[in-house]
Amino acid sequence: MTELSQPADRRASIGTAEPRHDGPAKVTGSAPYAFEHPAADPAYGHLVTSAVARGRITALHTDAARALPGVLAVLSHLAAPALADTSDAEFAVLQSDEVAFRGQIVALVVAEDAETAREAARLVGVEYEESTARTVLDPESDALYCPESVNGGHRSDTRDAAVEGLLSAADHLLDATYRTPMQHQAAMEPHTTTALWQENRGHPSLTLYDSTQNPHGVRRTLATVLGLPADAIRCVAHYVGGGFGSKGLPHANVVAAALAARAVPGRTVRLPLTRQQTFTLGGHRTPTVQRVRLGADEGGRIRAISHEAWEHTSRIKEFAEQTAAISRMMYTAEHRTTAHRLLPLDVPVPTWMRAPGEAPGSYALEVAVDELAELVGVDPIELRVRNEPPHDPETGKPWSSRRLVDCLREGAEWFGWDPHHAPRLRREGRWRVGHGVAAATYPGLYIPGTKAEIERLGDGRYAVRTGAVDLGTGAWTVLAQIAADALDCPLDRIALELGDTRLPRASVAGGSTGTACWGSAIVGAARAFRAEHGSDPRTGARTLAGPEEHPEREQYAIHSFGAHFVEVRIDADTGEVRVPRMRSVFSAGRIINPVTARSQFVGAMIMGVSAALHEENAVGHGGALATHDLAGYHVASHADVGDLRARWLEETDPAYTPIGARGIGEIGIVGAAAAVANATYDATGLRIRQLPLTPDHFLP
């Protein structure tokens, strides 16, 4: 297939700085999120969650709650319908007396109003027989195991027998262990479902307005769990208040909402998680311990890499983050070993968080590379240049494009990088000042299966329909731009419909795949539409299709690259680390919309700096989270955000999709924390090998 191109006489929509189409609805607050879909006389749900990390419920007292005026239903494992499929324990809500983590749903109240539901939930008394819980990641534990595969379908381990010998014989050996904490996505909209259960002559149906990155995925999961045909479930997500992975897969709260709605058929129930509940039920990123060994020759060429990662998962459901996978492709080395070990604990279920794998993995690898540069005695940019792989070291495939060096060089110039290979310990007044660099990468993933429908409307516009979701990424705008060019019409002729399982099936808004996968389906549908109906179609003409075949994709290793440059200032007396300046350059294929793209890049960079400086959670021995709100779990606020800017290289990647755009939602966070950490080393000479870089590390 050829690249999507435009006749020279008409301005293409792709590439133009189109303001967000959903902007007016968002600045007035009229865009409806999951809680907000209009409903006549809705009821409200409130969850009761477990107060122990492991054990059994021995008694449940619900009389006081039931007696409260306005309470419509109180559900628990003693009084809840049996689910059709409980093989995925995360979704086996209220099915047994077992408690597998603190914060698990143990009862559920539905009431006339939110105040009554909350009060009734407080009145539910639960007694437990508590057993000893294990909640702390111990890389020496006997219970560690090797997962069959890690997230993304990667192998858990890649082994090379030559690695150990090469490491011990290396001219320069870097051997260091890094730690990252449990982190949370903390999207501003708490996970929420508005649910309506209806019975029609014995046929149940369920409507869900859900805060999800994946309406079709929610439908699929709930159909299995509830034993309903998929077409009896409709899931709608027109607007989602951020997800960052936490809403990519359904969680227990959606099942709870379905049960709540089923308890009051015909009545809409709103079930928002409280902010505290999002910290347990909404997901988190596992803490990691990572040992990285790099063996290099005298000139700094890496001959062997070993990257091992230890992580936790929940005892009831495995999630294996692919932390070490980045080291399979990032730098050249004839020999490499990567491994993942998981420790099942009595903790909430971990899940995707922005750039799963790459984000924590790049922190360790990119600090290790900085450390190696010092051992070798070369500037860290030069060290990376010397270790550029000519093709993907793991698969042997050629790169569709690998412009890391261009990103490094352009970024160095933009930032004003002075080459150095040892900490400079500069001081300006009360500030210790340092510069740091790190590389970024993110794979060009592709999820098949999206379809799109095009229909000619009576007013001359084209309806473009697919079940994709805009979490704030810009899909409402970017997909319209792609559709306009694919149909060769002005942008205002496109009437886009998204976020509903009544629309053609779409893949998850995750893995930085949306623009590529949904966009390709729209391009495929537009071409099929024109082939079928020509350039002057009748009103009502319509075509449903998916992407055209694109075999080139399989022939290449497809990855985006980037380079971050960071200035830190550390208060010499208090140890507070600030990031006043950051410049990042990305190679991400074609940029469809520079406005929304810039916001995506910079937003992810901010999340990366926030992870570097602030974000940390831990599970205590009793299973309680150290923090479970936005006061304790600090995310970057306005005063924390310095002058952060992003640029990109002008390019296109037709090997990936006909649109030529690789994903941009995640790469900005990859490597960002490492660049901050490397800058703190330049400022202080202190190599802190754990996140976050809190003031205590830098106290005089």
Add this chain to the structure above:
Amino acid sequence: MDRDIELRVDREAHAVRVDTRTTLLDLLRDRLGNMSPKKGCDHGQCGACTVLVDGRRTLSCLLLAAQASDCEVTTAAGLAPGGEPHPVQQAFLDHDGYQCGYCTPGQICSGVGVLDEAARDEPSHVTEDLTARVALDREELKERMSGNLCRCGAHPGIIDALEEAARQ
């Protein structure tokens, strides 16, 4: 326990009987169907619920509805009567000061409040000269807006927007 209150929301008068536990945020969202202010935490930690109460920015999740009796409440929806965006809203549109949009109505109400506070020369923690007129530079804006979290990382666009609105 219930209580009868009267208040105006976005220039419209309401007489309602409220549960004394009900927050202003839940009154607006659950009872009056005004979904413009958002609930991000319900604990005064995120700013998503910010509205203007008698012109001052207020976390509506921390104010009981009963306390808002006889008040004039303005939400981000009320800042755009007839769909005509307020200059602060227009500046957000022009600077892409949002992504998911969930923090946005709160950021905008907060920003409108900040402009007014500066016009009254109310100093902030970072105001250097307490005897001079308050000038809203980026540091001032960032300090004053820090009670409004944004997880999408739209901070630079938000501050750009408010800088422009402050200039006007």
